[in-house]
Amino acid sequence: MRNHLLGTLAAATILSPFAAMAETEVHFWHAFGGRLGELVAAQVEDFNASQSDYVVVQSRKGNYSETLNSGIAAFRAGEQPHILMVFEVGTATMMAARGAVRPVHEVMAQSGAAFDQDAYIGAVKGYYTSTKGDMLSLPFNASTPVLWVNRDAMAAAGVDPDTDLSTWQNVDTALTALKAGGEDCPLVTAWQSWIHLENFSAYHDVPFASKDNGFAGLDTELMLNGKAQVAHLNAMGQWAKDGKFIYTGRRNEGGANFRAGDCALFTESSAGYAGIKKEATFDFEVRPLPYWEGVGNSPQNTIIGGASLWVMEGHSEDEYKGAGEFLSFLSSTDVQAAWHQDTGYLPITAEAGNATRAAGFYAANPGTEVAVIQMTTNKPTANSNGLRLGSFDQIRGIIDEELEGIWAGDKTAQEAMDSAKERGDALLRRFESANR
Amino acid sequence: MDQRVTFRGWWLPVLLIAPQVLVSAIFFFYPAGQAIWQSLFIPDPFGLSSRFVGLSNFEFLFSDKFYLASFGTTAIFSILVTLCSMIPALLLAVMADRLIKGSGVYRTMLIWPYAVAPAIAGVLWLFMFNTRVGVVSWYLGHLGYDWNHVLNGGEAMGLVVVASAWGRISYNFLFFFAALQAVPRSVIEAAAIDGARFWKRFWTIVLPLLSPTAFFLLVVNVIYSFFETFGVIHMITSGGPQQSTTVLVYKVYSDGFVGQDLGSSAAQSVILLFVVGLLTIVQFKFVEKRVHY
Structure with a gap:
């Protein structure tokens, strides 16, 4: 029994480099357990099944604060993931960490994945956007x-x-x-x-x-x-x-x-x-x-609360390409509309909101649209973009x-x-x- | 009469103490040194840059009136936890010592709470005193007392003290009970024959003989209430309401792990190090003089 186990382990150790060579791994650390954790895992599985170049490996690192701390500790040890979920109050901390994070708009430009900043809802992306209008992180779960x-x-x-x-x-x-x-x-x-x-x-x-x-x-x-x-x-x-x-x-x-x-x-x-x-x-x-x-x-x-996804520095270009593909997948209308309807979080793109309305979800679930309307009726001012402290x-x-x-x-x-x-x-x- | 065995040569004694020295150096002196070193810097959370600031982390702390207030909170908390865990333990031990039948069961039951981790104990007490569904707060409500530790600082302090002291009673009970068993029967019997009643015997014979144990427990309990009660406070009050249960060690955590302010957190650790060192010296210098071995 014991020898058998050791043999399996040895085989796994020898074989794993070959497995990794075929597909580039992209590590994604998040803070969701329970039902939300299952939904995140399903998103990742769908992405992995949709293509064969990259494998996203998701793992939960505790609550929001613990996930941020794990990411910071991992960065100090040179073991950081490619994508880290950070809650909205940690935004200023991440932004100030030049050299530790790679802005999402740069990642997307380099990866060549489809990315249109205007497709995202202003009041949602505003929290995570530089004063020049560039998205620094990708809004993931947002509520109001x-x-x-x-x-x-x-x-x-x-x-x-x-x-x-x-x-x-x-x-x-x-x-x-x-x-x-x-x-x-x-x-x-x-x-x-x-x-x-x-x-x-x-x-x-x-x-x-x-x-x-x-x-x-x-x-x-x-x-x-x-x-x-x-x-x-x-x-x-x-x-x-x-x-x-x-x-x-x-x-x-x-x-x-x-x-x-x-x-x-x-x-x-x-x-x-x-x-x-x-x-x-x-x-x-x-x-x-x-x-x-x-x-x-x-x-x-x-304004919103919730978390966004940050891309960390210190990885190979090929891996960034994979991270970009994954973020692009998450922003796609189908994935966003499903996420919005399953969780009650806001859609991050206007398109996902429209798709949800077209599917008759708001009519069948009264009240679910209130938050969307409250966020999108007026164009945000300098006082209502969010907070960066x-x-x-x-x-x-x-x-x-x-x-x-x-x-x-x-x-x-x-x-x-x-x-x-x-x-x-x-x-x-x-x-x-x-x-x- | 005094016989001493001395080592010939020096390498064997050095070899024999080496493991202890090594363990202390790696796990105690090195981290303590690191904390002192870090307290002189303001680093950014990711360790990308670090600025030497001398003692300004300490200046920042001592100019913060909320930090200074947390010394008072810590003192009140520690004294209460120590008293609430030692006095009932002694009482229970004395009673258990007098039991003839069923003392084994009684002892085992009393030791059980020690197996409950502080954070779990915190949740347990929190449930009992929960303002909405708590059993105790429900009964208190029927008695006309409106329990609300969410807004009432005194009640919050009482709750964290009880939750911290509860599991500790078992630990103290164990030591007191063992010490009581070691009190020579002949001395007590002699006093009884001379007409001393139970409490008289307790005050004049038993308690002085227990004093080494009590002193040991005092030191251990004070250190416990300084450092290990973190889980309980984190679970029940998170330092609130307002600042009424923010003890020093909780502030180390919240500045370091919530605020990512590692410089200030390190400086606070250094201050704590000195406070506990000072307390232990005071205890050994003054309290120990009254202890009879």
Whole structure:
């Protein structure tokens, strides 16, 4: 038995170089497990089956942070993959790493694969595009926040489920009515900094940080303590005090409350669709994210969250050609449309959205188009392209802490945001000096 | 009377301590040296460039009032974890020592929690106190107490302390129990014949004889609460709400692995190294004087 095993191993070791010579391997590290992991694996299999020159080898490296850390550690050891998935807050870190990454537009130009930058949806690619308009990484999974409504809970509290919730003014009225109608959890949120500060700023066309939200330079400073943001957080702080807004945690803990039917309104990513559809035993509905009437240029467009694919330096030209082919395959209309419909993530090309509409998917699944419309109605401005800030994962942690100060009633919105700016700016200066 | 065996020549003793020296050098001194070296630089995450900045990483840390506050948080956390894991352990050990029947089962049950990894223990306690579905928070709600460690810093601290101390009670119990078994019966019996009651015997005879064990456990538990409680805090609070459970070692992690700020992370490791070294010296200098071997 043992000898047999050793023999097999030896044979495999001897034979593997020949196998590798026939087809060029392209390694792809990602952060998806569960159902999403299966879908990614299926995409890779389809690509491998579609041609015989390249073999993409996919492997999961943990959650977003762990995947980024694995990629960085591997680069330091000279063992980096060809393609690395990096979440949106790691964008500035990757961009600043000249010499570690190869911009996607260069990879595509060299590989000769079909690549038209204009085919990608502006608000989706904008997050990953240089100020010159070149795509640096390929958007992979993108979502944007929307308002989820539990229609049964609204009706139970005596509030018309069809009431207009497009503005926060109307939401305020609805929350008061819900509370008065005996609802214990009128409003809950996921990803508080992403939705109520980052997206809030883009949606109202006010800056989140100077230098075009960091797109125009590393010497950027946070501007999240502006009038519009503070007013919004003041209102939310008051709702928290009155028991109209229930705080459940820094991540998407509130999703469990909403899916169980405990809460009436829920601000969460559009990608929450699959989970809510599967678990909710009540009548639910997707609405556009509310905006404050009379503030900024609202409603502008919301920004995305999710991850993009970065191509790492240090490989052979032939392998880059393979990476380019794979990225081109991922962007193709069929693959994108299927991904969009299976996951609830946004399509990355307009063509994939059109194909989805033509297939009747939006008509059969009401609400799935809300996010797409919210993203594409207006052309993004300098305030709504996205954010490009160093140490942003940590800055979000600081924002979370300060927001908790508001919800607990320990700080006013102005104090909390002034403090967040001061602490965040210190990290931005450190990032600037590390990447000069 | 004192008999000493000395080695003739020097190569045999050197050879005999060589493995220990080698292991210490490779696994302790080399990484510690690396941390000190790295703390003088601001590198970029990918290791493409690195700028020498002298002590400015330390300056940056000591000018950050949140970093300084985390010393206080760490002190409170460590003291609470040490007390909450040692006192119940001693109590349980004393009671187990008096058992005549079924002490084997009782002992085994008490040792079990030690087998649970800190991160798993964290999840376990998190479930019990979950604000929505937690069993304990549900009962507390019925008693009219609104448990919410997501926003209440005191409750969050209490929860991470209990979760960190729980598994540790077993470890401490094991040591206390062994030490209690080693207390000579004759001394206790003599005291009993002289009319000393249980608590009197405990305070004047048993406890002093336990002091070497208690001292050892004090050192080990303080170091545990400084370094190994990371998993529990990561699972339950991630350092929140606000900064109420951000202990020093959690900040090392979040700056290094979340923020990719390796310079600051290295500087914090060096500071931790000194703090723990200092604590251990203090313990040996002052506490050990009161210990009877």
